[in-house]
Amino acid sequence: MTTHASAPSSAPPRLFAEGSPIVDSKAPEAPLAEKWDTRRFEAGLVSPANRRRRSVIIVGTGLAGASAAATLGEAGYRVTSFCYQDSARRAHSIAAQGGINAAKDYRNDGDSIHRLFYDTIKGGDYRSRESNVYRLAQVSAAIIDQAVAQGVPFAREYGGLLDTRSFGGVQVSRTFYARGQTGQQLLLGAYQAQQRQVAAGTVTIHARHEMLDLVVVNGRARGVIVRDLVTGEIETQLADAVVLATGGYSNVFYLSTNAMGSNVTATWRAHRKGALFANPCFTQIHPTCIPVSGDYQSKLTLMSESLRNDGRIWVPKDAGDEREPGAIPEEERDYYLERQYPAFGNLVPRDVASRAAKEVCDAGRGVGPGGRGVYLDLGDVIERLGRAAVAEKYGNLFDMYQRITGEDPWQRPMRIYPAVHYTMGGLWVDYDLESTVPGLFVIGEANFSDHGANRLGASALMQGLADGYFVLPITLAHYLSEHPAEADLDGSHPDVAAAAEAAQLRLDTLLEVGGQRSVDSFHRQLGGIMWEKCGMERSAAGLQEALGEVRALREEFWSDLRITGRAEELNQALERAGRVADFFELAELMCIDALHREESCGGHFRVESQTEDGEALRDDERFAYVAAWEYAGAGRPPVLHREELRYEAVEMKQRSYT
Numbered sequence: 001m002t003t004h005a006s007a008p009s010s011a012p013p014r015l016f017a018e019g020s021p022i023v024d025s026k027a028p029e030a031p032l033a034e035k036w037d038t039r040r041f042e043a044g045l046v047s048p049a050n051r052r053r054r055s056v057i058i059v060g061t062g063l064a065g066a067s068a069a070a071t072l073g074e075a076g077y078r079v080t081s082f083c084y085q086d087s088a089r090r091a092h093s094i095a096a097q098g099g100i101n102a103a104k105d106y107r108n109d110g111d112s113i114h115r116l117f118y119d120t121i122k123g124g125d126y127r128s129r130e131s132n133v134y135r136l137a138q139v140s141a142a143i144i145d146q147a148v149a150q151g152v153p154f155a156r157e158y159g160g161l162l163d164t165r166s167f168g169g170v171q172v173s174r175t176f177y178a179r180g181q182t183g184q185q186l187l188l189g190a191y192q193a194q195q196r197q198v199a200a201g202t203v204t205i206h207a208r209h210e211m212l213d214l215v216v217v218n219g220r221a222r223g224v225i226v227r228d229l230v231t232g233e234i235e236t237q238l239a240d241a242v243v244l245a246t247g248g249y250s251n252v253f254y255l256s257t258n259a260m261g262s263n264v265t266a267t268w269r270a271h272r273k274g275a276l277f278a279n280p281c282f283t284q285i286h287p288t289c290i291p292v293s294g295d296y297q298s299k300l301t302l303m304s305e306s307l308r309n310d311g312r313i314w315v316p317k318d319a320g321d322e323r324e325p326g327a328i329p330e331e332e333r334d335y336y337l338e339r340q341y342p343a344f345g346n347l348v349p350r351d352v353a354s355r356a357a358k359e360v361c362d363a364g365r366g367v368g369p370g371g372r373g374v375y376l377d378l379g380d381v382i383e384r385l386g387r388a389a390v391a392e393k394y395g396n397l398f399d400m401y402q403r404i405t406g407e408d409p410w411q412r413p414m415r416i417y418p419a420v421h422y423t424m425g426g427l428w429v430d431y432d433l434e435s436t437v438p439g440l441f442v443i444g445e446a447n448f449s450d451h452g453a454n455r456l457g458a459s460a461l462m463q464g465l466a467d468g469y470f471v472l473p474i475t476l477a478h479y480l481s482e483h484p485a486e487a488d489l490d491g492s493h494p495d496v497a498a499a500a501e502a503a504q505l506r507l508d509t510l511l512e513v514g515g516q517r518s519v520d521s522f523h524r525q526l527g528g529i530m531w532e533k534c535g536m537e538r539s540a541a542g543l544q545e546a547l548g549e550v551r552a553l554r555e556e557f558w559s560d561l562r563i564t565g566r567a568e569e570l571n572q573a574l575e576r577a578g579r580v581a582d583f584f585e586l587a588e589l590m591c592i593d594a595l596h597r598e599e600s601c602g603g604h605f606r607v608e609s610q611t612e613d614g615e616a617l618r619d620d621e622r623f624a625y626v627a628a629w630e631y632a633g634a635g636r637p638p639v640l641h642r643e644e645l646r647y648e649a650v651e652m653k654q655r656s657y658t
């Protein structure tokens with residue numbers, strides 16, 4: 001094992017240790033377009049009569065988890081699902097607004113499976129795996145058919161065909177939508193399919209239960225330790241396989257567009273039990289969010305990217321221009337995205353649009369309080385199509401903006417600024433979506449699989465549903481077919497009992513700290529460090545500082561945290577404390593990952609690695625790999641396993657959207 005430390009005495013402690021390379025051994029040797037068919041044919045099957053004897057735990061009831069539960073339940077497996085919300089249908093997926101991509105090419109505008117595949121690889125700045133992304137593009141069309149069959153009310157054109165619109169980073173219209181509530185409508189479809197299985201007795205849902213640990217027995221994932229959030233009781237659930245569909249970890253930044261409860265606990269606990277965590281520093285900053293309005297804000301609101309179809313983004317040409325937007329004449333406005341990127345204009349990918357907004361604000365041309373905003377102006381389209389037509393497409397987004405800001409977007413342009421939104425990193429999975437812990441599968445935003453260093457808009461819903469409806473049911477069946485049901489396992493097994501005791505001990509330890517500071521004050525401070533130093537722009541010096549600050553704050557957390565109440569009751573401060581404790585550990589790994597990746601790619605922008613025009617400059621010679629991190633124990637440097645990325649169907653190029 002080699003280390004990356006430089007000098008012995010005065011050098012900082014080593015950041016990480018080098019591990020052996022990791023490879024995906026599950027994608028079959030076949031031409032790219034035939035890999036998935038080949039895998040499906042080669043995968044083992046479980047006969048219908050045997051399925052009712054096989055059990056699966058699914059943690060998460062968002063689009064990924066609900067679609068998986070519905071499909072596995074329909075197939076006849078015994079599924080037990082968990083979520084921490086009071087209802088499965090309140091999973092964070094419900095917040096998704098703008099749409100879902102699919103290579104249907106209804107518009108005959110040049111779309112195809114290959115183009116969706118290509119756009120996704122390029123959009124991700126050549127840091128995702130070809131085989132997974134190609135399969136995603138192949139499966140995309142079937143998702144729309146499935147949703148339509150469930151009655152999801154996608155927008156339609158006059159002729160009856162489903163309507164589409166464009167999202168960033170593409171030049172075709174492949175995004176299907178249901179006004180600005182696509183996630184909600186898709187989730188209702190998946191949820192009702194899941195509820196059908198609840199009625200049929202194949203799926204059991206435990207709402208208000210939080211997974212606190214993974215149970216690993218004889219090297220295989222065999223269950224979870226959960227806490228009943230109402231009674232505080234610690235419970236053990238065992239099964240033949242475990243699926244994590246627990247969403248992303250953007251809330252490590254405290255302020256993000258994610259639901260307040262979104263957290264990393266399930267995947268982080270699995271990481272500590274042996275699952276590698278891939279590319280943790282790849283986070284997405286979304287360009288069109290309502291700007292921060294005060295120190296005590298705890299949540300940011302997204303204005304859907306779909307608004308960039310018709311909205312024009314601009315700032316005044318002159319720094320310090322404080323006139324009302326309507327008083328600034330056309331020739332004194334800088335439509336900077338249209339100027340810098342004429343081919344894609346306002347629809348450049350999110351990482352590019354976010355950095356451009358930061359740049360104009362840094363130059364003193366930002367608008368609104370603190371100069372941290374740019375205008376998203378729909379004046380042209382309102383004039384061209386009329387208010388009714390615009391309201392039809394974006395009405396709920398206009399209402400939402402007005403309610404939050406108190407400003408009328410029909411009268412003056414919206415103000416937007418980038419905010420943390422999505423995490424491309426997550427648990428490492430192979431082509432079968434199986435982690436490095438056998439029997440532990442990871443789907444949806446919780447895995448790292450398809451989006452490389454930058455996710456294209458409307459591709460998360462596509463991935464979550466592709467994983468849950470179409471991929472997992474095949475690959476999980478293969479796993480079960482290869483691992484026949486073992487003799488009964490129960491809570492008395494030493495590994496199971498130890499996991500339950502450790503979970504209880506951790507809660508007790510949190511309660512016993514007995515300090516003065518609230519969980520939220522620690523979380524806010526942690527988020528501030530991460531946003532400033534591991535956010536939209538990262539430097540070696542800033543990341544080193546962040547590492548030190550995160551470690552110091554974590555120590556303070558474990559000595560000065562104050563939680564009132566008990567573990568044997570509803571205790572939201574205790575719930576949040578457990579999540580924040582895990583965010584601290586994750587934050588450290590994110591900084592190490594960002595520090596070791598001395599290149600810019602997608603959402604990971606290292607100031608030391610940029611082109612003359614200030615664009616992200618990759619270093620394919622040194623960094624064309626997935627960084628998969630192994631947990632080496634408390635206080636020990638993590639171990640880096642590299643998965644080399646090989647491109648056969650696309651050529652790695654410097655991205656250009658000009």
Ligand SMILES: Cc1cc2nc3c(=O)[nH]c(=O)nc-3n(C[C@H](O)[C@H](O)[C@H](O)COP(=O)(O)OP(=O)(O)OC[C@H]3O[C@@H](n4cnc5c(N)ncnc54)[C@H](O)[C@@H]3O)c2cc1C
Nearest residue numbers: 060061062064084093097098099211247444445458460461
């Ligand atoms: C405001 C907003 C708008 C978006 N709009 C779009 C869009 O238009 N198009 C698009 O493609 N993407 C969009 N996205 C991204 C997309 O919504 C998410 O990536 C996607 O919904 C994630 O789905 P998921 O099923 O993986 O996880 P989630 O929907 O986040 O579900 C996670 C589930 O896991 C459960 N869970 C988590 N941890 C635990 C635990 N420890 N114990 C028990 N249960 C647990 C939760 O209860 C929940 O049920 C948007 C995101 C945001 C924030």
